Amino acid sequence: METVFIYLIKSSGLIGMFYLAYYFMLRKETFFTSNRRFLLAGLIASVVLPFVFITKIIWVEPTTTPINWPSIPVTNYTEEKTFEDYLPMLTALAYGLGVLLLLAKFAFDFYSLNVVLKGKSIQQQADFKFIDVIENVAPFSYFNTIVYNSALYTPSELENILEHEKVHSEQNHTVDVLISRLFCIVFWFNPFIWWYKKAILQNLEFIADNEASKKISDKKAYQITLLKITTHKNCVAITNHFYQSLIKKRIVMLNKNQSKKRNSWKYALVLPALVAFVFLFQIKTIAQEKIAEIQEIENKKTDPNTVDVYKINKNTTDKELDKKASIIKNNYGITATFSKVKRNSDDELIAITVELKKGKEISEIMKTQGNEAIKTFGIVVSKNAKGILAIDFAAEDKMNNGMNTKIGIVSPDEPMTMKEIFINGAKGSQNDMDKLDPDEIESMDVIKKSNKQEIRIITNKHGKMLDENDIYINGEKVTKNELALLDQNTIDKMDVDKREKTIKIVTKTNAQTFNHKDIPTPPTPPKFPEGPMPVPPIPDMSKLPAPPAHPSNVKDKKAMAEFEKKMKEFEKKMESFEPDMTAYEKEVEEVMAKREKIFKKEMAKYEDAMEKYRDAMEKRND
Template identity: 35%
Template sequence: MEALITYILKSAGILSIFYLVYIALLKRDTSFTTHRRFLIVGILASAILPSIYFTRKVIAGANNFPVNENILSTQKVSKELTAWFGIWEVLGSIYLLVAACLCAKIIVQLYGVFKVISNSNHYKSKGFKFIETEATISPFSFFKYIVYNPASHSKKDLEIILLHEKIHASQLHSLDTIVANLITALLWFNPFSWLYKKSMLQNLEYIADKETVAVSGEKKSYQLALLHISNTHLQPAITNHFYQSFIKKRILMLNKKSPQQPTVWKVGLVFPLILAFMLTFNVKIEAKTDKEVPVEVKTGKEIQGDPIYILNGEKTKKGIIDLIDPKFILSMKVLKDESAISLYGEEAKDGVVIITTKVLNKSKEKAPGTKKKHSLGFQRFEKKSNSTNNFQINKNEKLSPLVIIDGKTKDKRFMEDELQPKDIENVKVLKGKAAIAKYGKKAKNGAIEITKKKDKTPTE
């Protein structure tokens, strides 16, 4: 659902850019055919471009630190975290409900038009289908059908009106009208989508007005015809009808001189704005090593719900976790239910994924003759937990790490059966050479250093 909402928001953004360019640069010009193409391209762009992404590659240096690549987990997931009904689902459901209602309204309107056409007798003339009706209705066209009431207009006005509707029909303006209505249904939350529809319908009338005068050569008679029918009439929606509420604007645009220079350069200004939008919102980052090997974190079975992620003691996002090379992971721990909430609060109701990475500290120079030490990081637990033991060590004794509690060596049974998380002050995990350098070969499988809280009596 999040992907759907993101797509819709980007689509609304692109449509808004086209509308603002149209209002700022094109609306006052009389290149109406160019405007029609521009507005149609805007709709197509808003439908297609949100699904197109640029890829930016980030080169990450290879890890030259020799460590044991076996990941030490301090807890296993007993069951999958349950999915929760989040904000994206709520917003998506509201959006789909309203969009479905508006689309249903369009279907009802189309049904009404088809009903008028199917229940009326028509005659054909020069590729058009004319329907005469006795209803009090403004003349309108729907694709090749032209509906009018001959008794409502004089013969001279009717000739001009029918010529106007023929231009609508011949140029398939009904298709533009349907698409404009669909845009408002799908992007109903965006105010610019409603203004976009209005601009499209007005521009179609400007085209028909201009070409009607060009064909008939009677500009004055045409303007008088507009005034004669300026009283309100009923007309079906989703149609191109002769009467419009903006008669004054149509007359003004009809008398406005066409620009001597084409408006193509104005149309071109929308492209850098769209490119800037795409580079801001439609760029995917692909991390690679210097050997061009894609970096991908595989954490096993996908965790459901919305757990929080802790990376080296700091809260982060799943997108950052996905960029981590598995070779850099020292340990991964999953907490859930009460053990997660007790440490991180209600925010962790869907669980906590704690990841500690291998850190190579290069910031400090080592004195000659001293051994190089590597900081491997640790996870500190400061809040109390009433949960049961969270530690699980490999059941194979040969592969088990060395357990050190308050400086004393303990076996794995002590961790599994007697050690409680509420008694722990902090935990530090060592691996590879760092563990062997401190505890000898017995720590070849790693070492876990646990410090218990001082106010507790040590359990022997």
Template identity: 35%
Template structure:
């Protein structure tokens, strides 16, 4: 019932504005659309709800127990007339609907009773019944015996104006609205106002086509003698004949009076803010939890307008970040060639401007880490797939998670299939893949994906091929480690911060730790300062482990060699090959610079920089005696032997 009351209120607003300000104007066409749009708007505006957000903080109440027993008393429900209103309404709805159907049936019987003749798009029906001329859609019914030839000409022009302008639609719409809102007296006045304005409009059309106004006015007066009218039709005569004649003599309204139609806007706005609001309570604690979640979004030249709108909604709802974009220009391939993106939250703002250079924009990444937001370019020629590093909620050095984005930034889009080295993995498992361990990525879409993987590939397939496991440059865990040598059972690592804390991930069970030949427990090993460690040897299996160290060694042995304070023994520090070339500051020796041997040939430090890490098969380090024995005195500071892939 609330909906019906709101609908009735809006019809009253439109009717009062029309009656007070617009009825006397000669803008008959504009009045027609004002009234019919008011009738339709009345049923739509109550469906619009304006949310009013109210923040609150939950209060935890203490538990209170009552010793007094609760007594349930049965109370009689008092009589309330409001409980019977729905029955009254539906009774009236049925009665007026029945009346409407009977009127339609009566109208149909008049139309089909006599033969019609077609004239252009009109169907003219001559009848002998004592009824007023009327039109219904493209049918025009009239009794030619009531009029002279000249009068009949005016009558037909009037009815043809009703037909050509589709006035029957207005009549039906208002009639249906009157049935639904039958209890509202203003809807019947509204119905009458629409019919009256349609007569003004038809009269105006006839006057524009005839040179003698008086003859047309006499015809109007003559029709007053015949009072029988058909419901649901546009009749030539109605009881407001005097007003119709007055409007024929009224001067044309000034164009400045059109401003009166705008009076309905503040009235509707006031109604919306007064009756169509809904309080939405927002938990401030939940809001804080949402805003602290980190995110990153990749923007590429292929983003559609709908995806940009999705990004805007998701950032607002999930991160409380306002995202706006402007200067959006696309080329003939529907690629973005210009875009200005602005991001703003309560802590700050950032803007990324890609001006129009008549070329597709380069990919850029919007990111939020803790309370910091920013945007940065993505250096890659592949826009189909990017491996994006995104910091965790509590970022620490060398700790990253990997996220794959294929031009679709949110999980609301059906995810593709992921295959790693020929085996299907979940979208969660792919986050554990380090970008440095990827050899290549192949993206299949549409028909190609379905042909290879069947129906499950309809959302696309991402094939990931990892680097060979024998590569000494492979990153073995989720943390960047500096692996410079590897065999089947042993991995050698030098100068790695926090490496001991991460070694446990390589063992199913706890290994034993050997420090300079002495067994120590795991807690002591993890408390060691890694800068005091010369080397770490991790042995997972081997027949002689138990024989040498006892049953405790069956789960593996971590052998740690500490540095000697006075030792001049050179050591190697290798930071993972994440750059495009080996840089000299990544390889350091105590006691002087080493020599470099590439495939058996000595090279200079400058030549070393030109070597691409992905071309390296193995790297071997010789120290002190071993280096001097093989390369003589020039190897006293150490030798690094590099073998490239063939």
């Protein structure tokens, strides 16, 4: 869930960046079609770029850490839930509720559209479908369907309206409307997306006005039609409707001189911001251990006195795991089972359980899990001069040092000298092992160390603490056998809750069954400061001037002259009605300057922390 929230925050930041670029640099230009492409590209980039990562690998030397149980902190306490524990769940619940409500509104809008269109007579002309309705709704288009009420307009006005709606239909503006609505549903918490949607719809109207006016001889009559449509407030939400509240801006754009082509350079200004986003927030630093090349034999039978290594690393695919299992089965009769496979967003292995079994012999299990990619390990199959087979797990450092640690299945032909026997972690004797009921044995491991051998037995009557308590490793419930296989070096903290009868173990970054020294964690790059932006001034709608009524008889010259006179007065009132945005734009610039200053300070701290991290890595390698 945390990954989803981070993705939504990054996408929201990109949406805000594109909107600000459009608002301050492009909204006053007459590159309407290019602006449409820019706004749609901004939405696409906002959902794609958070998935783009640059991987930076830091090579370190592999080392091992001796087991030191006394250094592991153990506390007895009862964990109490705090508000912070419930905060992610409450946040997810609030976000989901918002999405559901907006989806319901979206579905209702489709229903309202269907009510308007259902049962109406359709007139097909070329690629368009015309529906003349009796309802008092503003003219609108939905894909290639154009809906209007001819009784409300004169023939010349209706012609202007249809030319406008044909542009919407021909250029598939309905797709832009639906995309903007869907983004509002997903990013409803981001105020920029609502302004972004408004900018998209407004620009579509500019496009339609511009194209329609080219086909209409009387541009002034077209503008008068725009004003008349403002009296019709009933609109279908998910369509391209002729009425828009910002009617003055449309009229201004109709009469504005075309922008000079050299102003197109403004579109390129967003590219440095996108590059900065990737390098600031999309770099993954991975510490990779330096290893010697390990020979891996995949497709041939082994000869005596050979050791074959089947390497598994973070990039091993499911297909490759199946292939390894098949080869091991065919070459040695050993069944290799890979389960509990988990991967991160980069498709890297972060958890895997490997079980090896030969016939009815003792099985061996290795489990590795964590929040980061696994460290490379190998399944080692060896034969001695007598053809006796042994199967081991080994980490890279073990493989590089001759694989001295042997953990595995021993061939039944190999003589066994039992030096030490451990039952549920306590040292026992051959007599103790003989007294065990076979049904009580949960697992039995044979461990070879040079000339010594150990038999470790875990029973289902495993001792009071493990028998009465549930065991959790990194929040995941495990069995007693899995606990016994946990590498003690990876344990960071172990808590015993006597009241709830639980044992909770927290491991270091990755928990594996072989020894690896922890790598220092690099510092987290700072995020660009966020917060509320200044609210743009909203005009007092109560003072919005009312347009004059259009004469019913267009042939009445006196009435038309009076109407035109009133229209000029109305246009002057509309010009004074638009709020002054100068103060708002200045506030936005001040806020962005403050955030930039804060971000530079945080970047300086980050660079200092990275320098310390590099020093720590150098000391570790020494």
